[in-house]
Amino acid sequence: MHTDEFRTRVRNFIAAQAPTGQFYDGVRVPRSPDAEGALRGWYASLFDAGLIGGSWPAQYGGRPDHSLRHDAVVMEEIVRARAPRPIDQVLLASHLIITFGTEAQREKYLPRIRSAEDIWCQLFSEPDVGSDLARLSTKAIERPDGTFCVDGQKVWSTDAQWSQMGVLIARTDRSAKPHAGLTVFLLDMTTPGVGIRPIREMTGSDEFCEVHLDQVVIPPEQILGELNQGWAVVNSGLASERAxxxxxxxxxxxxxxxxxxxxxxxxxxxxxxxxxxxxxxxxxxxxxxxxxxxxxxxxxxxxxxxxxxxxxxxxxxxxxxxxxxxxxxxxxxxxxxxxxxxxxxxxxxxxxxxxxxxxxxxxxxxxxxxxxxxxxxxxxxxxxxxx
Ligand SMILES: Cc1cc2nc3c(=O)[nH]c(=O)nc-3n(C[C@H](O)[C@H](O)[C@H](O)COP(=O)(O)OP(=O)(O)OC[C@H]3O[C@@H](n4cnc5c(N)ncnc54)[C@H](O)[C@@H]3O)c2cc1C
CATH class of the missing domain: 1.20.140.10 (Butyryl-CoA Dehydrogenase, subunit A, domain 3)
Incomplete structure (x- = not known):
């Protein structure tokens, strides 16, 4: 579809579907069940209309005629209309699952992202580690039954308080060099031992959280990519984000x-x-x-x-x-x-x-x-x- 035609379609869609109210940049965490329903409905409708998720494999709803130009137009029009932007961490999670996930992981999680049943958060930064992420200290120790036991603390986890899932990076091999020995896990945020505490910001909102991980048990099928190869996973850039x-x-x-x-x-x-x-x-x-x-x-x-x-x-x-x-x-x-x-x-x-x-x-x-x-x-x- 020609870009101008597509832009008009997107504008009309946003005018008809976007939830109304005050949506300032960075303010996204819903304040009531109604607001949460409206936000989830909005995200699901963006997927249904093919305005996000266009680059996904066709069996998960991707479009054959999709181009990054479409991604760019959609985001420009959402911003222009001051409508809620899709959540970066959800886009990142779907990109990582498509790129590194097993077929079982894709089948399980991608439809739930499309329907907005699952909001995802990103569990990377720690109290002492941000820019230099490779020095992270949250540890995941493999147990005899093959599961991993995770202990540590994450911080600045955007949207964690209403997320169902998180992309977690933890150290699985403490003898390896900092960039090696890291593994990415797909974490169910309702797992026992996951403690979430929202942080109030100077804007008056609480978009970030501290996430405490206390003997959290994660099964091996929740590893994303290869064991100890997590650095490549978290550094995999998202082309649409650049657009x-x-x-x-x-x-x-x-x-x-x-x-x-x-x-x-x-x-x-x-x-x-x-x-x-x-x-x-x-x-x-x-x-x-x-x-x-x-x-x-x-x-x-x-x-x-x-x-x-x-x-x-x-x-x-x-x-x-x-x-x-x-x-x-x-x-x-x-x-x-x-x-x-x-x-x-x-x-x-x-x-x-x-x-x-x-x-x-x-x-x-x-x-x-x-x-x-x-x-x-x-x-x-x-x-x-x-x-
Ligand atoms: C809006 C927002 C959303 C975020 N969402 C998430 C999220 O969902 N999940 C998540 O895991 N994290 C999230 N973060 C955290 C973010 O990734 C970190 O804040 C960022 O990586 C910086 O790390 P830090 O805060 O620990 O600062 P530090 O790395 O400690 O840096 C402190 C200061 O030192 C400077 N500095 C550090 N190293 C160098 C250097 N080598 N040379 C020169 N200057 C240097 C930095 O520029 C900064 O000014 C979010 C942060 C923000 C602001």
């Missing part, structure tokens, strides 16, 4: 629109912020920077679709997007602090305040800005490794 950078540039454009709107609702001593020449100069500068990130993101999406992207391309777009996001949000806060907000500006101010509180998180998740700069320096600029 989603275009959606992030939509988010930036929305943010700038919100700041322009805000400038009409904030009064400086001299009059409305929108009439201040210093403000217009700054907003024009931001417009140019947002346009530059949009071009960069569009280029990355094209390269990913053509299969010609360099490993650093997505990183460049991520760095540019997340850091500009912080700069835009900070500027909005400066504008509000320097003037008086009219009551008419409350809704846009609330959106921007939430965006500000959330903006730092995006410079950490999926690789912190410092790590991303290190990778760009070595991969793209061929500079010597300094860490």
């Amino acid at each position: 989603y950078v275009g959606a992030n540039s939509v988010l930036l454009a929305q943010l700038l629109d919100d700041i322009v709107e805000l400038s009409g609702h904030v009064d400086y001593l001299s009059g409305p912020a929108a009439d201040d020449p210093v403000v217009s100069e700054q907003l024009a500068d931001f417009k140019a920077r947002v346009a530059a990130v949009q071009c960069l993101a569009a280029d990355v999406v094209s390269q990913v679709i053509a299969g010609t992207d360099h490993p650093s391309d997505g990183l460049l777009a991520k760095l540019a997007y997340t850091e500009l996001n912080v700069a835009l949000c900070s500027y909005a806060m400066t504008m509000m602090a320097g003037g008086r907000l009219r009551p008419s500006g409350q809704p846009v101010a609330a959106r921007l305040e939430h965006a500000m509180l959330w903006s730092r998180a995006l410079t950490i998740s999926g690789g912190s800005s410092e790590i991303v700069r290190n990778l760009i320096a070595t991969q793209l600029l061929q500079l010597p490794r300094s860490w």
Whole structure:
């Protein structure tokens, strides 16, 4: 289907099906059974309509005419409509199960992902280990009956409190080098010994959890991929995720629109912020920077679709997007602090305040800005490794 035609179809679908209400970026954990039902229904409908899961094998609902361009369009339109985004950890889980899973694992879990009966979380980070994940210390010890006994703690596990399943990485061979001796397990979150404690964030939401694993027994058929080969599994990139950078540039454009709107609702001593020449100069500068990130993101999406992207391309777009996001949000806060907000500006101010509180998180998740700069320096600029 032609991209424009497909985009219209997606827009119409979202307008008809997306749950309404306040869905700010990062706020996803449902607050009531009704909200949870609506969210699960929304995710299932996206699969049913073929708007996500298009790259899956045909017997699990994939489409023969699917291209990464479709993934990019769907995510852009979801962001544009401020509708809830599909959960990254669920997309990651399905990708890993399709790539590394046994046929039995695919048959068991993929239909339950499509129907949104199973939400998945990602159990990688630990209190002392994030960027340098290979040093993780959660251990899984094989017992004489072939099952594994897992002890340890995970943290920042997004959506764990309403997940049925988790992708867990644990150390299965403590004598091996850090990157070796790791294994990925598909963990049923209701297994005895799994303790989940939500963490309240400064946004007022609790999207993350601590997950305690106390003598959790996992059968061997829940290993994903090979024993002790978990590093390759967790590092298997998700192509559609790289195609989603275009959606992030939509988010930036929305943010700038919100700041322009805000400038009409904030009064400086001299009059409305929108009439201040210093403000217009700054907003024009931001417009140019947002346009530059949009071009960069569009280029990355094209390269990913053509299969010609360099490993650093997505990183460049991520760095540019997340850091500009912080700069835009900070500027909005400066504008509000320097003037008086009219009551008419409350809704846009609330959106921007939430965006500000959330903006730092995006410079950490999926690789912190410092790590991303290190990778760009070595991969793209061929500079010597300094860490
Ligand atoms: C929104 C969000 C969602 C997340 N969801 C999940 C999830 O679902 N599951 C999960 O397992 N984890 C999740 N995480 C955790 C995330 O993966 C980690 O926060 C990330 O890997 C960084 O690890 P850390 O927090 O331990 O920081 P650290 O690795 O301890 O880093 C601390 C600081 O030191 C810097 N630093 C570290 N190493 C270097 C270096 N070599 N050179 C220069 N600077 C360095 C970092 O940039 C950072 O500023 C999430 C995080 C966020 C923000």
